Amino acid sequence: MRNEIKSRENRSMWTSVRKWAAGSAGGLLFMLFFITVLTSGSQDNLFSSRQLHAWSSEIQQNLLLSAFQFENHYFGNVPAKEESKPVPTLLFEFLTKLDFHEPRTMLGMEIPGFALFDGNIVVAGEGTDITTMPIESAPPMEVLMKERKAADDRLQVLDTQEQTENTQTGEPVAHIVHSHSRESYYPELEENADSAFHQDVNITMVGKRLGKELEERGVQTFVDTTDITQRLHQKGWKFPRSYDVSRNVIKNDIKEHKQLQMFFDLHRDSQPRDVTTVTVNGETMAKTFFVIGENHPDYEKNLAMAKDLNSRLDASYPGLSRGVLTKGGGGVNGRYNQDLSEQSVLVEIGGVENNLEEAYRTTEALAEVISAYHEETNK
Secondary structure (H helix, E strand, O other), rough: OOHHHHHHHHHHHHHHHHHHHHHHHHHHHHOOOOOOOOOOOOOOOOOEEEEHHHHHHOOHHHHHHHHHHHHOOHHHHOOOOOOOOOHHHHHHHHOOOOOOOOOOOHOOOOOOOOHOOOOOEEEEEOOOOHHOOOOOOOOOOOHHHOOEEOHHHHHHHHHHHHOOOOOOOOOOEEEEOOHHHHHHHHEOOOOOOOOOOOOOOOHHHHHHHHHHHHHHHHOEEOOOOOOHHHHHHHOOOOOOHHHHHHHHHHHHHHOOOOOOEEEEEEOOOOOOOOEEEEEOOOOOEEEEEEEEOOOOHHHHHHHHHHHHHHHHHHHHOOOOOOEEEEEOOOOOOOOOOOOHOOOOOEEEEOOOOOOOOHHHHHHHHHHHHHHHHHHHHHH
C-alpha cells in the first residue's frame, strides 16, 4: 500500500515537473515571438531593433559597473569614468526620445525644418559642426521639373563629355547612381536661375567623371545616369521617394552585373560655398561628406567603409572631407539603399555654389582613395 502511495506521489511530482517545463518552454517561445513581432517592423518605430540597439548602447558603463559591484566587491576598486544616469532617466529618454543634454532632441519636434540638421557626426572634418551638416533639400516636383537654361559653355562641356566617355572593357565592380539626379550647381546655370536643378547639367556629370577616373585606375565602373526625377514625375510620386526609384534601378543593375561590389550614391549639398570649398595645393576643390543611414541592421559595415575612405582622403588631401555623418530614425530616409550592400556609401560632392571644375578635381581624389581601398579590401 505504501509503495503504491509512493508511486503515485512520484508520478504526481514528475507530472508537475513536466507541466512546469512545458509551461516555461511555452512562455519562452511566446516571449521570443512577441519580441520578434515588436522589433521587426519599420526601422523608424519606437521598438525597432535599431532603436533598441541604439538605446542599449547608450547605457553608461557605470550602470553595469554598479551591478557588478553588487555581486563582486573587487569591482569597487575600478574607477568610474562618468556619472551614471538613474534608471528612471534612461527609461524616460527611451520612451520620449528626449535627452536634456542634447537640445536638438527637443527643438527638432518644435521647429519646422530643424530635422534637416538631425544626425550624428561620427567623424568631424575641419569646420564641421551642427551648423554645417549637409542639408537635404526637398523641393516640390514643379520646381524640379521646371525647364532651366544652362550656361552655353557648360552645354559644350556636356557634349564633349558624352563623346569622350570611356568604353568599358571588363565586368564592373563599382556602381554609381544619383538618387537626386537633377541636383546642379548655380555657376553652371544662367544668372537668373531660381533653383540649382537642371535636367542635363547636373550631378550625373560628376558621376560620369568619377567613373572615368576610376576606370583609369583599373576599377571598372558602371555609371547609371537614369533620370530619377523624371521617373518620380511619371509615377506621380513626391521627392522623398527618390530612393524608392533608385532602389529599383540599383537592383536591376545588380542583376545585370553580378560582380558589383562597391556602390556610391552621389549628391550635391545645399550648404554655401564657404562650407563646401577648400584649397588644396593651390587649387579649389569641392568638399565631400560621407553619409550613412542607420535604419538597417548592418549599417555599421557601411560606416566602416565610409570611415576608411574618409581617413584615406584626409591623409592625402587634408581638409577635403567634411567628415562622416550617420542619419536614422523618423523624419529622414535613414537607409539610402545601403542595406543592398555592405560596401555602399552616399557622398555629397560640393554645394550649390561650387562649379563643375571643382567637383571634377574632387573626383580625381576620390578615385584615388577608392581604388586603393578596393585593391586592399576586395582582393
